[in-house]
Amino acid sequence: MNSIILLAGTRLLVALLLVFSVFMLLRGHNTPGGGFIGGLIGATGFVVYAIACGTEQARQALRVPPENVAMVGLGIGLFAGVMAAFFGDAFFVGQWLFIGATETEKGLPLSSVLVFDIGVYLVVLGSILTLTFALEEGAD
Amino acid sequence: MAGHSEVADKGPWARPAGLLPPVLAAALFVLFLGMVPEIADEQVLRWAWDWVPSLGIAITFLVDGLSLTFALLITGIGSLVFLYSSKYLQGHPHFARFMLFIVMFMLSMLGLVLADNLLTLFVFWELTTITSYLLIGFDHSTAKGRRSALQALLLTGTGGLALLAGFILIGNVAGTFELSEIRAQGGVLIESALYLPILILVLAGTFTKSAQFPLHFWLPNAMAAPTPVSAYLHSATMVKAGVYLMARMHPNLGGTDVWLWVLTIAGAVTAVFASIMALKQTDLKQSLAYTTLMALGTLTLFLAADVGYAITAVMTFLVVHSLYKAALFLVVGIIDHSTGTRHVNELGGLARAMPITAVAAGVAALSMAGLPPFIGFIGKEIKYAGALAVGSEPAFVAAAVLVSNALMLAVAGIVSFSPFWRRKHLAEPLNPHEAPWQMLAGPIILAALGALFGIYPELLARSLVNPGVAAILGPDVTPAALKLWAGFNLPLVLSLVTFALGWLFYYYRRGLRTWLIGLGERLPVFDNGWDNVLDGLKALAAWQTRLVQGGLLRRYLFITFATFLVAVAGTIWLKAGPMPALEWPVLQVQHWVVIAIVVAGALLTLTTSSRIAAIAGLGAVGIGVALIFIIFGAPDVAITQLLVETLVVVLFAVAALKLPQLDPDGTKRHRPLDAALAVSIGIGVTVVMLMVTDGPIDRRLTDYFEVTSWPEAFGRNIVNVILVDFRALDTFGEIAVVAIAALSAFALLKGRKA
Numbered sequence: 031m032n033s034i035i036l037l038a039g040t041r042l043l044v045a046l047l048l049v050f051s052v053f054m055l056l057r058g059h060n061t062p063g064g065g066f067i068g069g070l071i072g073a074t075g076f077v078v079y080a081i082a083c084g085t086e087q088a089r090q091a092l093r094v095p096p097e098n099v100a101m102v103g104l105g106i107g108l109f110a111g112v113m114a115a116f117f118g119d120a121f122f123v124g125q126w127l128f129i130g131a132t133e134t135e136k137g138l139p140l141s142s143v144l145v146f147d148i149g150v151y152l153v154v155l156g157s158i159l160t161l162t163f164a165l166e167e168g169a170d
Numbered sequence: 171m172a173g174h175s176e177v178a179d180k181g182p183w184a185r186p187a188g189l190l191p192p193v194l195a196a197a198l199f200v201l202f203l204g205m206v207p208e209i210a211d212e213q214v215l216r217w218a219w220d221w222v223p224s225l226g227i228a229i230t231f232l233v234d235g236l237s238l239t240f241a242l243l244i245t246g247i248g249s250l251v252f253l254y255s256s257k258y259l260q261g262h263p264h265f266a267r268f269m270l271f272i273v274m275f276m277l278s279m280l281g282l283v284l285a286d287n288l289l290t291l292f293v294f295w296e297l298t299t300i301t302s303y304l305l306i307g308f309d310h311s312t313a314k315g316r317r318s319a320l321q322a323l324l325l326t327g328t329g330g331l332a333l334l335a336g337f338i339l340i341g342n343v344a345g346t347f348e349l350s351e352i353r354a355q356g357g358v359l360i361e362s363a364l365y366l367p368i369l370i371l372v373l374a375g376t377f378t379k380s381a382q383f384p385l386h387f388w389l390p391n392a393m394a395a396p397t398p399v400s401a402y403l404h405s406a407t408m409v410k411a412g413v414y415l416m417a418r419m420h421p422n423l424g425g426t427d428v429w430l431w432v433l434t435i436a437g438a439v440t441a442v443f444a445s446i447m448a449l450k451q452t453d454l455k456q457s458l459a460y461t462t463l464m465a466l467g468t469l470t471l472f473l474a475a476d477v478g479y480a481i482t483a484v485m486t487f488l489v490v491h492s493l494y495k496a497a498l499f500l501v502v503g504i505i506d507h508s509t510g511t512r513h514v515n516e517l518g519g520l521a522r523a524m525p526i527t528a529v530a531a532g533v534a535a536l537s538m539a540g541l542p543p544f545i546g547f548i549g550k551e552i553k554y555a556g557a558l559a560v561g562s563e564p565a566f567v568a569a570a571v572l573v574s575n576a577l578m579l580a581v582a583g584i585v586s587f588s589p590f591w592r593r594k595h596l597a598e599p600l601n602p603h604e605a606p607w608q609m610l611a612g613p614i615i616l617a618a619l620g621a622l623f624g625i626y627p628e629l630l631a632r633s634l635v636n637p638g639v640a641a642i643l644g645p646d647v648t649p650a651a652l653k654l655w656a657g658f659n660l661p662l663v664l665s666l667v668t669f670a671l672g673w674l675f676y677y678y679r680r681g682l683r684t685w686l687i688g689l690g691e692r693l694p695v696f697d698n699g700w701d702n703v704l705d706g707l708k709a710l711a712a713w714q715t716r717l718v719q720g721g722l723l724r725r726y727l728f729i730t731f732a733t734f735l736v737a738v739a740g741t742i743w744l745k746a747g748p749m750p751a752l753e754w755p756v757l758q759v760q761h762w763v764v765i766a767i768v769v770a771g772a773l774l775t776l777t778t779s780s781r782i783a784a785i786a787g788l789g790a791v792g793i794g795v796a797l798i799f800i801i802f803g804a805p806d807v808a809i810t811q812l813l814v815e816t817l818v819v820v821l822f823a824v825a826a827l828k829l830p831q832l833d834p835d836g837t838k839r840h841r842p843l844d845a846a847l848a849v850s851i852g853i854g855v856t857v858v859m860l861m862v863t864d865g866p867i868d869r870r871l872t873d874y875f876e877v878t879s880w881p882e883a884f885g886r887n888i889v890n891v892i893l894v895d896f897r898a899l900d901t902f903g904e905i906a907v908v909a910i911a912a913l914s915a916f917a918l919l920k921g922r923k924a
Contacts, residue, residue, distance in 0.1 A: 059885040062806045
């Protein structure tokens with residue numbers, strides 16, 4: 031598809047969508063968002079890019095095959111669950127670390143739950159792109 | 171097999187694969203041997219680790235007389251069989267794989283007999299099923315090997331499922347899965363209302379595993395495996411797993427009339443039937459396979475009773491049989507290896523070329539035939555004593571044992587006397603030669619042990635048999651003494667009758683065999699029945715696949731939704747009657763707007779003939795649904811719905827280029843039916859929703875998550891907290907499904923292109 035408007039818009043849109051997807055992923059624990067939504071937004075970004083510039087370009091922009099992204103995400107999700115075992119808890123019990131916590135401030139929270147959400151993000155992103163790219167390449 | 175020893179070792183693993191397994195098994199054997207003094211002192215050793223504490227599942231191991239006897243047989247015979255295999259299969263391209271499988275089997279079997287927790291036991295039980303499948307099917311290039319392996323897997327696997335159900339029932343009744351705790355509760359299982367189902371399920375598992383009639387037919391077929399496998403799995407270990415479990419459950423399930431009669435009849439029929447079949451065979455290995463069945467039947471028969479004599483007979487015969495049967499299987503393997511045939515009529519006069527094998531075979535066979543001074547004789551005497559002491563029908567049991575023992579004597583002669591000593595010129599120059607020491611060690615040591623225990627029965631009685639009897643019947647019961655000369659009594663008379671009868675059977679073996687083969691042709695064959703069952707199952711599967719999966723996407727959807735409708739409407743009908751009283755909710759302006767969008771989108775989709783317009787219509791429906799979520803305060807769901815809707819439109823748009831026109835053939839005959847289904851589902855779902863909102867909403871879960879979301883999971887977005895923390899395991903399952911679905915679609919799309 032060779033549309034100048036689409037091409038010009040895509041440059042802005044894709045960057046915005048990708049940044050927004052990460053934003054949605056990170057804020058998800060307290061406000062609407064999360065890995066699933068973030069992954070969908072991220073996938074939309076690449077899909078838009080693929081429509082504007084072709085699947086080949088989109089694949090290059092992603093750098094790794096989307097099916098690998100999905101599998102790595104699944105592995106990260108599993109790892110987040112197994113992490114609990116290192117601290118003597120049952121599978122998938124959330125592990126929390128508050129960096130710089132004081133009496134009054136709880137500091138920067140890091141957790142296995144966030145790791146799991148990142149896994150979800152990658153699985154959703156990778157799976158949708160696997161499907162879309164394969165479909166679009168089939169259509170050529 | 172004969173040529174293999176000349177071929178050089180293959181692969182980097184061939185050498186360690188030959189060396190490590192025997193050493194490992196021997197080391198384990200020594201380890202268990204070190205426990206003998208404690209066990210002989212009637213102590214019980216126990217180890218426990220928590221596995222899934224939230225489900226009350228622990229990995230617990232228990233060593234008592236019964237499990238130690240099995241553990242010693244498994245590791246002892248294992249080390250000899252592994253040593254034997256290192257020569258028997260030397261140079262085989264998959265030698266290392268074979269050794270890996272058989273070691274895995276040994277460890278699973280050890281776990282099975284040592285487990286104290288029923289679920290741990292079950293896991294190891296299934297592992298033996300799987301590893302034995304791999305071993306039976308080791309020669310997977312032949313159709314026979316594959317069929318036999320699959321048959322064993324399906325039969326023992328089905329039995330395993332029944333067993334699992336039985337174990338779960340036991341756990342429910344007793345409140346624990348620990349065997350030692352269940353036992354401490356006394357007759358809790360026998361008095362329970364679920365006793366009969368438990369018994370049937372457990373026996374279904376043990377009878378398939380230990381090949382009791384009429385589920386016996388997989389065992390002779392399993393002889394498709396390499397001979398070391400037959401020697402190990404199908405004589406000394408795996409098939410005895412069922413016997414082990416029956417012995418283990420004896421204190422908990424035994425002692426009732428049902429137990430007594432089911433085990434007596436199944437055991438007796440198996441023993442007699444198998445020993446007759448053993449006489450009929452002309453293949454040495456098949457013959458031994460049926461004598462193994464006979465042994466399993468005898469063990470079951472004696473496990474029916476709960477008197478000291480009978481259980482002593484079980485423990486003694488268990489050891490006796492493992493010793494001579496493993497030795498004889500190994501001998502048959504040597505004959506096969508050396509001459510290339512196992513056919514009884516083609517063999518004879520091998521003693522000159524293979525003197526050591528001949529002597530080992532002879533000694534093992536004398537034990538099998540039950541002649542003094544071998545342990546087999548004592549085993550037989552104690553069997554007769556046990557038979558006369560049982561509570562069911564001593565005459566019946568004694569007769570069954572007598573017939574099978576006499577036939578056993580005849581088979582012992584056929585298998586290990588005639589190939590070596592019968593005067594016969596071999597049909598062709600087979601060039602028989604003596605086996606290497608690795609292959610001779612097994613038969614020699616096992617046969618020698620048979621003689622040693624015969625002369626010093628105290629050795630066996632004190633270390634294994636008496637603690638074993640105590641483990642089954644409790645410490646109060648006095649086990650019968652093992653003696654070579656127990657005085658002139660009824661068992662001795664029966665022994666003499668056995669010798670006479672057995673000699674007659676041996677002398678007239680050819681005539682008997684011809685007669686039996688003639689008889690066999692007129693009787694139904696179980697093996698064919700198995701094929702019929704499998705064929706029937708496949709035909710059923712093919713029929714129902716044709717019915718519901720015709721290959722037309724529209725048909726799939728129709729069936730899926732029709733099923734859904736029947737389930738929903740049926741439930742409403744059953745719960746609320748044909749006309750449930752409903753209250754129509756009060757709708758506001760914004761609700762009507764959404765409804766208008768959704769209905770308009772749906773109508774567009776239905777009426778248009780352009781695919782793009784249909785997709786746009788569907789998109790409108792989806793956005794309407796997202797609006798509903800926003801109105802009712804679920805922003806996460808709304809965002810997701812919108813994004814999914816967007817992506818679906820894109821995917822559809824890409825796919826639409828490749829799809830045919832809507833209704834390419836112009837027929838619309840299916841449409842009225844589809845419309846009726848769609849409208850019915852719409853009404854059904856609406857009714858369900860109205861009924862749900864009508865009743866009081868159970869807010870317990872909502873309240874729980876609202877209260878705990880922040881303090882326990884440090885999150886304010888309850889939806890997200892549930893997804894990634896409270897219900898993370900479910901989410902993990904879902905993302906796994908997403909990833910697999912994407913990969914499958916990817917494979918389909920790429921595969922079609924290629």
